[in-house]
Amino acid sequence: METPDDRRYSSDHEWALADGSRVRVGITDYAQDALGDVVFVDLPAVGKAVQAGDVLGEVESTKSVSEVYAPVAGTVVAVNGGVADAPEKLNRDPYGDGWLCELEVADTSVLGGLLDAAAYRALTES
């Protein structure tokens, strides 16, 4: 299971990668593996404002449905149309091509409240 060190993680198995005030969000390798083959991704509307913990969308596999939660508060400024058209990208490359959306975040210091890679690894390996 991969857990890159360049980003932060939620205990609900989302990742958050900041580039200035823009935070890219996806689900972890652990989450995609647990879901199995992803067949449908429901993405939020651009412009939607979310609080940390709000439902951002849904990821559905052949066997189950899982909600995706906003790891931090922000406004949706971009969604990955590529993963909606080809959800298998989420299985193949959860930290790259399989990203879900980008949030414009007013206060990026809140990322410090998320898990770092080591803490997330510890969570999923326990």
Add this chain to the structure above:
Amino acid sequence: MDDEAPRRSPLHDAHLALGARMVPFGGWEMPLAYEGTIAEHRACRSAAVAFDVSHLGTVRVEGHEAFGLLQRTLTNDLRRVAPGRAQYTHLLAEDGSVLDDLIVWWLAEDRFDVMPNASNTARVRAAIGGEDTTASRAVVAVQGPQARELLAPVAPGAAAVGRFHVAPFEWRGAPCMAAGTGYTGEDGVECAVPAEVALEFWEAVLGAGVVAAGLGARDTLRLEAGLPLHGHELGPGITPLQANLGWVIGWDKGDFRGRAALEAERRTGPSRRLWGLLADGRQPPREGSSVHAAAEAAEAAEAGTAAPAGTARTVGTVSSGNFSPMLERGIALAFLDAGTSEGDRVVVALRGRALPATVVPPRFWPPRAAPGASPAVASEPSAESEPSAPSASTAAVAGAVPSDREGPA
């Protein structure tokens, strides 16, 4: 059953070695997927896969009473077939509900292997007696257009068994049995091999280039092929007529359990029937979701009354739904009210959303021949327990469906 440790197949260690994700199923611990459900599904449609279906029950019924007992208890008429053949049939409750759907392997004059669903073995034995030989063997289902070709070097006798025939074969000296049956909509062979040699047999089959496939793919394959699953399309409150399986009923034989209830339903026509739903997009409708008339849903939405799907007339319920790897669309089987027609537009209420879909005959694969294509291809009986698609005119139900589609012509 829940309190007991799950039963394990003779092939359990092989599944673990292949990295399978194991899940509880019908009192057993069985592989859900190895490489991935969609890859396994596509391998079955294009080449060949092997499923471990050892969780299916085997009940051996023998003796000079056996034929009469099965004729009186199960719905289908054994006189349509003969020793050396397999027949799809139902066990009903007195109210016509399907207690189990099963395959009978008619091995010899006075010897039958009856194969119930895993969790129904005890209830089937209560009705027909017999000896439960499930633990003595593994059953490997090799399915797909290349199934016979790839199986031939491993077990030529098994590879040659006719569609809906059964035949003994030997594997490394062990007595085995093959049946030309399956649950995928593809050609294939199911091989019952003694538990002691099962692991070697499985490895030989995979060594021949057949891909291991799990229960996940088995479910998406059977759904795409429109084959019913007990507990979903068959079960308490569901009769064979509602499931479009009138052809499993031997109306011309004498009494069998549930006959009176079925005759009453046949006279009035079932109040609901099984249909297919083809979603407009990729999102799968799911079991238990309500189905609503689309026009009324749209009106309700315009009037701004409430969530559209909740206010429009309910026309039925989804019994199974998933993603079709071949069509790349959401598909479902659903029981819909009498009066539903092919082409009707509906919406499925799914977690607060309205999923648009079209009512289609309950078989998604193989794709139906386009208008003008050869009718010979479209009409060829191609799978085992195929529900015949409801005709566009839904008038005739019980009597007009093919009476013997379970065997090769």
